[in-house]
Amino acid sequence: MNCLHQVRQFMDLLRSFIVFQKVAELGSFSRAADALGIVPSAVSRQVSELEDWADLRLVNRTTRSLHLTPEGQIYLEKLSHITAEVQDLKSLGDTERSLTGHINLTTPIMLGQFILPETLARFKQANPRVGVSVSVINRMVDIVEEGFDVAVRAGNLSDSSLIGRKVGLVQISTVASPKYLQTYGAPKEPKDLTNHNCLSADVSSQAARWPFLVSGKEVFVKVTGDMRANESLCLKTLSLAGLGIIRLPRYYVSNELETGALVEVLPQNAAAPTPINIVYQSGRQNRPTLRAFIDFVAKDLRANSKMT
Numbered sequence: 001m002n003c004l005h006q007v008r009q010f011m012d013l014l015r016s017f018i019v020f021q022k023v024a025e026l027g028s029f030s031r032a033a034d035a036l037g038i039v040p041s042a043v044s045r046q047v048s049e050l051e052d053w054a055d056l057r058l059v060n061r062t063t064r065s066l067h068l069t070p071e072g073q074i075y076l077e078k079l080s081h082i083t084a085e086v087q088d089l090k091s092l093g094d095t096e097r098s099l100t101g102h103i104n105l106t107t108p109i110m111l112g113q114f115i116l117p118e119t120l121a122r123f124k125q126a127n128p129r130v131g132v133s134v135s136v137i138n139r140m141v142d143i144v145e146e147g148f149d150v151a152v153r154a155g156n157l158s159d160s161s162l163i164g165r166k167v168g169l170v171q172i173s174t175v176a177s178p179k180y181l182q183t184y185g186a187p188k189e190p191k192d193l194t195n196h197n198c199l200s201a202d203v204s205s206q207a208a209r210w211p212f213l214v215s216g217k218e219v220f221v222k223v224t225g226d227m228r229a230n231e232s233l234c235l236k237t238l239s240l241a242g243l244g245i246i247r248l249p250r251y252y253v254s255n256e257l258e259t260g261a262l263v264e265v266l267p268q269n270a271a272a273p274t275p276i277n278i279v280y281q282s283g284r285q286n287r288p289t290l291r292a293f294i295d296f297v298a299k300d301l302r303a304n305s306k307m308t
Contacts, residue, residue: 017079019046024068024076101289102131107152110232110249112136119300138230149290150280162279167301169273171250175262179242190221190269197244198223199235210247211271
């Protein structure tokens with residue numbers, strides 16, 4: 001009987017979590033009540049009970065507005081993980097049905113434009129009851145602080161508390177248009193790039209460091225140019241117009257290399273391929289839906305990727 005009472009207490013607390021999330025999402029007790037199919041007084045009571053349990057004020061209420069307190073914002077972020085795990089636990093008891101829940105994913109533009117969409121489409125077709133939110137961001141994202149479940153990243157992983165699984169490789173090619181090369185000549189070795197207009201993806205600096213292999217060793221060449229862009233298709237368009245040399249993942253320029261619209265330079269000095277990793281918090285892979293997502297993405301990228 002005591003165990004049954006504890007279960008009921010937990011379910012009441014979970015219900016309060018869900019009501020609080022809906023209030024925060026809609027910014028109104030009445031709209032949250034409509035969305036949940038209950039009366040506004042029940043919504044107010046659930047939030048008050050959660051505040052009593054937490055011994056904190058989570059919501060500031062006035063006659064005209066409602067907004068979360070700083071503590072309420074922290075609670076909301078923590079609760080998103082708790083309710084997601086509860087949704088995943090529910091799926092454990094029903095192997096007949098597809099997975100449920102929601103995945104928050106972040107990835108850089110170079111992967112979010114070409115590689116991941118096809119993989120995500122296949123995952124969604126296989127798991128129609130799982131929602132996926134994709135944030136394409138060209139910076140290093142703190143997935144813990146910013147509330148992401150998983151990231152797909154290019155480059156070697158730095159030491160951290162995160163777990164990474166290598167899922168593929170991307171070959172980076174240095175290319176230019178025939179028009180540019182006819183005008184300025186082709187570099188014979190990597191150091192010649194210091195005398196060329198190199199269009200960089202690093203918009204925060206006047207110079208960029210491009211890696212190459214020289215006599216079997218990786219060297220970095222400091223290059224400069226009069227145009228920069230943090231978006232790969234923009235850089236490709238600029239290079240096609242004859243404005244300079246670029247470095248892009250090979251799958252971005254494969255068609256242009258085949259047609260001759262772009263020409264690879266210094267292929268004998270091409271750097272080693274860039275690893276692609278799927279990254280997540282330790283312990284998070286124990287969520288059935290997230291674990292299934294990670295396994296699916298890893299397997300699909302290896303089997304179907306255009307990366308190499």
